[in-house]
Amino acid sequence: MIEVEDLRKVFAVRRRAGRLRRTRHEVRAVGGISFSVPRGEMVGYIGPNGAGKSTTIKMLTGILTPSSGRLRVAGIDPARERTRLARRIGVVFGQRTTLWWDLPLLDSYRLMRRMYRIPDDRYHANLARCTELLDLGDLLEVPVRQLSLGQRMRGDIAAALLHDPEVLYLDEPTIGLDVLSKAKVREFLRELNADRGTTVLLTTHDLSDIEQLCKRVMVIDHGRLMYDGDLDGLHAVGESERMLVIDLERELPPIDVAGCRTVKVEGPRQWLAFPAGASAAPLVAEVAERWPLVDLSVREPDIEDVIARMYA
Amino acid sequence: MADLAAGARGYGLIVAMWVRTTMAYRMSFAMTALGNLLMTAADFATIAIMFSHTDVLGGFTFAEVALLYGTTSTSLGLADLLLGNLDRIGGRIRDGTMDTLLVRPVPVFAQIAADRFALRRIGRVLQGLIVLVWSLTALEGVAWTPVSVLLVPVMVLSGAAIFGAVFACGAAFQFWATDAAEVQNSFTYGGNTLTQYPPTIFTKELVRGVTFVVPLAFVNWLPALHILGRDDPLGLPGWVDFASPLVAAACCALAGLAWRTGLRGYRSTGS
Ligand SMILES: Nc1ncnc2c1ncn2[C@@H]1O[C@H](COP(=O)(O)OP(=O)(O)OP(=O)(O)O)[C@@H](O)[C@H]1O
Ligand SMILES: [Mg+2]
Numbered sequence: 219m220i221e222v223e224d225l226r227k228v229f230a231v232r233r234r235a236g237r238l239r240r241t242r243h244e245v246r247a248v249g250g251i252s253f254s255v256p257r258g259e260m261v262g263y264i265g266p267n268g269a270g271k272s273t274t275i276k277m278l279t280g281i282l283t284p285s286s287g288r289l290r291v292a293g294i295d296p297a298r299e300r301t302r303l304a305r306r307i308g309v310v311f312g313q314r315t316t317l318w319w320d321l322p323l324l325d326s327y328r329l330m331r332r333m334y335r336i337p338d339d340r341y342h343a344n345l346a347r348c349t350e351l352l353d354l355g356d357l358l359e360v361p362v363r364q365l366s367l368g369q370r371m372r373g374d375i376a377a378a379l380l381h382d383p384e385v386l387y388l389d390e391p392t393i394g395l396d397v398l399s400k401a402k403v404r405e406f407l408r409e410l411n412a413d414r415g416t417t418v419l420l421t422t423h424d425l426s427d428i429e430q431l432c433k434r435v436m437v438i439d440h441g442r443l444m445y446d447g448d449l450d451g452l453h454a455v456g457e458s459e460r461m462l463v464i465d466l467e468r469e470l471p472p473i474d475v476a477g478c479r480t481v482k483v484e485g486p487r488q489w490l491a492f493p494a495g496a497s498a499a500p501l502v503a504e505v506a507e508r509w510p511l512v513d514l515s516v517r518e519p520d521i522e523d524v525i526a527r528m529y530a
Numbered sequence: 531m532a533d534l535a536a537g538a539r540g541y542g543l544i545v546a547m548w549v550r551t552t553m554a555y556r557m558s559f560a561m562t563a564l565g566n567l568l569m570t571a572a573d574f575a576t577i578a579i580m581f582s583h584t585d586v587l588g589g590f591t592f593a594e595v596a597l598l599y600g601t602t603s604t605s606l607g608l609a610d611l612l613l614g615n616l617d618r619i620g621g622r623i624r625d626g627t628m629d630t631l632l633v634r635p636v637p638v639f640a641q642i643a644a645d646r647f648a649l650r651r652i653g654r655v656l657q658g659l660i661v662l663v664w665s666l667t668a669l670e671g672v673a674w675t676p677v678s679v680l681l682v683p684v685m686v687l688s689g690a691a692i693f694g695a696v697f698a699c700g701a702a703f704q705f706w707a708t709d710a711a712e713v714q715n716s717f718t719y720g721g722n723t724l725t726q727y728p729p730t731i732f733t734k735e736l737v738r739g740v741t742f743v744v745p746l747a748f749v750n751w752l753p754a755l756h757i758l759g760r761d762d763p764l765g766l767p768g769w770v771d772f773a774s775p776l777v778a779a780a781c782c783a784l785a786g787l788a789w790r791t792g793l794r795g796y797r798s799t800g801s
Pocket of ligand 2: 271272273389
């Protein structure tokens with residue numbers, strides 16, 4: 219569905235140098251990435267600020283023309299046939315709305331229906347479905363500018379789906395949403411992907427979005443693809459560690475057991491890190507045998523830590 | 531060509547929606563349209579006051595100047611009504627909302643031109659038309675021929691196309707300089723004020739400039755001079771009086787080129 223080959227985007231920018239002088243400068247936003255996303259896949263696209271995520275999405279939608287590289291979405295070259303592609307993709311920018319600011323939601327939807335030439339039955343079915351699942355019933359007559367951030371985002375997601383797009387791009391769709399709204403949006407996306415087989419590419423800084431939605435993740439940093447694979451593999455690559463937290467009877471010096479390291483001591487509680495791939499059982503057995511153990515728990519590795527370690 | 535049809539259709543859809551929204555507040559629309567009409571009529575009042583002190587201006591009678599005024603005002607009014615919102619593009623480029631237009635299946639030009647379509651601007655058109663019709667009834671000693679009768683609507687529409695092309699060029703220019711709306715306004719609104727007056731009261735250099743550089747002389751001066759049976763101050767060949775549609779078409783082609791070049795270089799914003 220999406221084919222990307224050695225895609226690059228370089229921005230030429232002018233920076234102030236001294237009072238009047240300006241120097242030209244090149245910013246390499248995307249520096250040669252390749253990947254492909256088959257139909258029906260849901261992919262998380264993550265990376266730190268300024269990594270090149272939004273720039274990639276803008277090239278995939280045809281907003282920006284790539285500096286070089288090959289790009290196909292649904293068989294279409296986005297920059298060359300942007301308006302033709304527009305009918306087949308849906309885009310949600312978390313940062314800004316694609317709706318008409320001064321119009322009630324429903325008017326925006328009606329206009330989109332005509333713009334995209336959506337058949338009546340599809341329009342009504344999609345609108346009913348989005349209204350129900352995204353809880354838009356009371357909001358349809360409200361001008362977009364009066365909607366709260368979370369309400370607007372749900373309205374935007376619905377707008378991006380009325381024309382049955384084959385591909386949906388979401389650039390930070392959960393930014394600024396509360397826990398409940400996030401859950402609603404995630405549930406909706408999961409269903410969309412499962413029922414319709416819509417291909418989804420999602421950027422986010424909330425890694426629980428990825429954990430809950432995407433089997434596949436791509437990590438980008440400084441315009442380069444650092445990782446492309448499943449979530450478990452990401453742990454291996456990131457050399458992530460699990461954490462054994464033990465409560466002892468009393469305060470003791472740091473425990474010393476082979477195969478793990480003590481990272482923190484706080485009164486009678488100690489934290490022991492060990493490789494995510496290793497089993498916890500022998501470790502627990504040894505600790506229980508040699509030290510006065512009261513309680514223990516195992517913490518799974520945090521994807522956030524993994525990513526942070528990759529960026530470092 | 532398919533682009534043009536898609537653009538026109540998209541433009542129509544968006545305009546229809548804004549007109550519906552405007553018409554939900556009929557009273558307020560009527561007031562603002564009337565206000566628009568009166569405000570633009572102030573220009574004509576200035577000219578009328580001038581003629582209370584003198585019978586001719588640069589050799590032109592009141593009715594003759596009214597013909598110039600009526601045609602250019604109607605032309606600008608039409609262009610302003612249909613494309614005047616194009617100058618918002620600079621703001622949209624700067625704040626990044628331009629991106630959201632680029633993901634819709636309608637040409638961006640149509641979307642920006644139609645966005646927040648302001649029907650109240652019809653006030654200027656009406657005002658220009660009123661003055662134009664009055665001038666046609668008041669003109670004395672004009673030998674009307676079928677050609678010169680036809681020249682009136684042709685002149686108004688060509689003029690609208692020329693002003694429209696200037697609006698579009700100005701908008702295209704904002705892809706490079708996002709705060710350049712004033713430059714374009716000086717050509718459209720400024721050019722309008724200029725062509726309300728007879729060419730004979732300006733210096734030859736200025737007249738040359740608006741003939742050959744920014745072809746505003748083709749909006750009304752040259753065709754109107756033919757209708758009034760006068761020679762133009764530059765002594766150009768007679769066929770030039772009929773060249774307005776050609777000049778308008780050339781301007782539109784140029785504007786289209788500028789727009790496409792600008793759009794191709796569009797680079798979005800960092801967030
Ligand atoms: N229009 C532009 N002009 C100049 N530089 C740009 C432009 N857009 C992006 N950049 C630069 O390209 C780089 C990548 O930006 P991009 O917006 O793709 O990052 P991102 O991964 O989406 O980051 P974030 O998580 O902060 O949204 C940044 O260094 C940014 O400064
Ligand atoms: Mg971004």
